[in-house]
Amino acid sequence: MNQWIYFLDLCGTSVFAIAGVLAAGKYRMDPFGVIVLAFVTAIGGGSMRDALIGATPVFWIRDPNYIIVILATVIMCLILVRKPHRIPTYALPIADALGLAVFTVIGAEKALSLGLSSMVAVVMGSITAVGGGVIRDLLCRQIPMVLRIEIYATASIVGGICYTLSIIVGMDSMTSVLFAMFSTLIIRLSAIRWHLSLPAFDLKTKRI
Amino acid sequence: MNQWIYFLDLCGTSVFAIAGVLAAGKYRMDPFGVIVLAFVTAIGGGSMRDALIGATPVFWIRDPNYIIVILATVIMCLILVRKPHRIPTYALPIADALGLAVFTVIGAEKALSLGLSSMVAVVMGSITAVGGGVIRDLLCRQIPMVLRIEIYATASIVGGICYTLSIIVGMDSMTSVLFAMFSTLIIRLSAIRWHLSLPAFDLKTKRI
Amino acid sequence: MNQWIYFLDLCGTSVFAIAGVLAAGKYRMDPFGVIVLAFVTAIGGGSMRDALIGATPVFWIRDPNYIIVILATVIMCLILVRKPHRIPTYALPIADALGLAVFTVIGAEKALSLGLSSMVAVVMGSITAVGGGVIRDLLCRQIPMVLRIEIYATASIVGGICYTLSIIVGMDSMTSVLFAMFSTLIIRLSAIRWHLSLPAFDLKTKRI
Structure with missing residues (x-):
């Protein structure tokens, strides 16, 4: 089981690093900016979580595997993706949704494994999932996606509640993880597909 | 005594959460943005303080009472305040001044109780008091209030110095707390009343 | 040796505090803004490093010497520099380059002394060196210098690699420190002298 969550964590790290690279491409950053945004997006949330709960x-x-995964992801992206503007516009939100689901579960699981309360576990799931994106958006001088798009962090909160409840009612780990990830993904992908977040983007158009 | 400081801390948390909700209303955020800004404003400074001093x-x-107080405050605000633009414009700075006074004392008291030096206690009082507002302003893409309005953080620093000195000269806890809070409030409210911070707002008008 | 690194650290702190004061002057901040930016620039990176590695x-x-050095530097700057706009424009980047070199070595040295891996030591050198500037730029609502200017953080990374390799091959501490600082300074100052960072400033002109 732990092996399996660990593998998911590395996948989520890679997916979030890609989201960081795509953001860097969108804002035409230089190679070092790409690496910074990949790192920040991938490990920013988890670092905040660990600093807050004192898991230092x-x-x-x-x-070191996390650093290696991120560097490998960045190099792969820089080789495969020569023209950032040709990346389809939906690639960034979908990569983000996958990372959101994985990191929510990882964060909630870590809090519960340390004996913290269910409420804190949900908060830690959200911080792990959205923290990196918030720092990335701040560095790009964007109002964080999490404040613009209601369904974004809501999906993470629902996923965290699903995971915590599943564990409380005694569901086995793998089922809980899949159930929570599935809930998060369904909500977030529905929001993307049917533009449930359009009003928030309207705010952006008018005011920034 | 500890009970009493604890009660003040929860009040300060609620007051700062209201300041966060008002900021979210000002920038027309969605419900989740309201919760995030309430949390960040209320516990951002104290989290920074605890992470820095290693109280993790x-x-x-x-x-869990802090999370409960913030959620209750947000729900109460969302029920009572249906039209954010009808909140009088002075409500936000006054709520902020109250939180500033309470959190300055809480932060300085925590540092002293851990045996840290007086100078560090003053710094920790300020971080606790202004840290949450700084993160909130960053998330709203505003230049932090603390950098624009001189008398804001200055009030917190004076309050921290008053508290630390009172403890050093052997004043009892409650008197020290009241004396420090009173100093902070007088300075900050005077600055609001007589627009002592006007030049800083001028800077904002010209440059942003 | 430790005495010597400690002295360098205090010098770097003072130099970065000056960089913070110059930034505050550039953005016409009030006296308290000057102190905040001096503190944040000088100790922001090291605080991030210590919070991440758990050295709390x-x-x-x-x-307390760090706080004293920063306050003394700010007071000195405010006395000596009455007219911020008369500071030559190259003063800020050169002060920054010196701090960059010192803090890179300090960060990498601290990580190695705690038995962390070489890769983490390089990352910690960079965080220590660029972290404070990133927070300062965020507070000034600038896209962080580190994301705009490729050669900036690259110089820190190269310096960190030089220091770590020197220690691994068994060079003595002082030689390693000087070698790493020299590499960082040469790269950064060359970048400033021959405007190797011009394209990044172009990005800024076009998009912000």
Whole structure:
């Protein structure tokens, strides 16, 4: 089980690093900006979580695999993607949705495994999932996606509640993880597909 | 005594959460943005303080009452305040001044209780008091109020110095707390009343 | 040796505080804004590093000399520099380059002394060196210099790699420190002298 969550965590890290690279491409950053945004998006949320709960040194310092996965992802992206503007516009939100689902579960699981309360577990799931994106958006001088798009963080909160409840009622780990990830993905992808977040983008058009 | 400071802390948390909700209303955020800004304003400064001094897990993780107070405050605000633009414009700075006074004392008291130096206690009082507002303003893409309005953080620093000195000269806790809060409030409210911060707003008008 | 690195650290702190004061002057901040930017620039990166590796209370809480050095630097600057707009425009980047070199070595050295891996040491060198400037730029609502100017953080990364490799091959501490600082300074100052960062400034002109 732990092996399996660990593998998911590395996948989520890679997916969020891609989201960071895509953001860097969108804002025409230089190669170093790409690496910074990939790192920040991928490990920013988890670092915030670990610093808040006192699980220091934070996860990616204790386990070099995270740094390696991010660097490998960035290099792969820079080789495969020569023309950032040709990436379809829906690629960034979908990569983001996948990372959102995985990191929500990882964050909630870590809080519960440390004996913290269910409420804190839900908060930690959200911080892990949206924290990196918030820092990335701040660095790009954007109002964080999480404040613009209601269904974004809501999906993470619902996923965290699903995971915590599943564990409380005694569901086994793998089912809980899949159930929570599925809930998060369905909500977030529905929001993307049917433009449930359009009003928030309207705010952006008018005011920034 | 501790009970009393704890009660003040919860009041300050609620007041700062209201300041966060008012800011969210001002920038027309969606419901989730309201919750995020309430949380960030209320516990951002204290979380920074605890992360810096190593008092982890940070206070609101160990004590679920803070999360409950913030959620209750947000729900109450969303019920009572249907039309955010009808809130009088002075409500936000006054709520902020009250939180500023309480959190300055809480932060300085926590540093002193951990045996840290007086100078660090003053800094921690300020971080606790202004940290949440700084993060809130960053998330709203505003230049932080603390950098625009001189008398804002200055009030917190004076309050921290008053508290630390009172403790050093052997004043009892409650008197020290009241004396420090009173100093902070007088300075900050005078600055609001007589527009002592006008030049800083001028800077804003010209440059942003 | 440790005495010597400690002295360098205090010098770097002072130099970065000056960089913060110059930034505050550039954006016409009030006296308190000057102090905040000096503090944030000088100890922001190291605080992030210590919070991430769990070396809490962070360095400037345990050692009051850092606060004293920053306050003394700010007072000195405010006395000597009455007219911020008369500071030559190259003063800020050169002060920044010196701080960059010192803090890179300090960060990498701290990580290695705690037994962390070489890869983490390079990352910690960069976080220590560029973290404070990133927070300062965020507070000034600028896209962080580190994302605009490729050669900036690259210089820190190269310096961190030089230091880590020097230690691994068994070079003595002082030689390693000087070698790493020299590499960082040469790269950064060359970038400033021959405007190797011009394209990044172009991005800024076009888009912000």
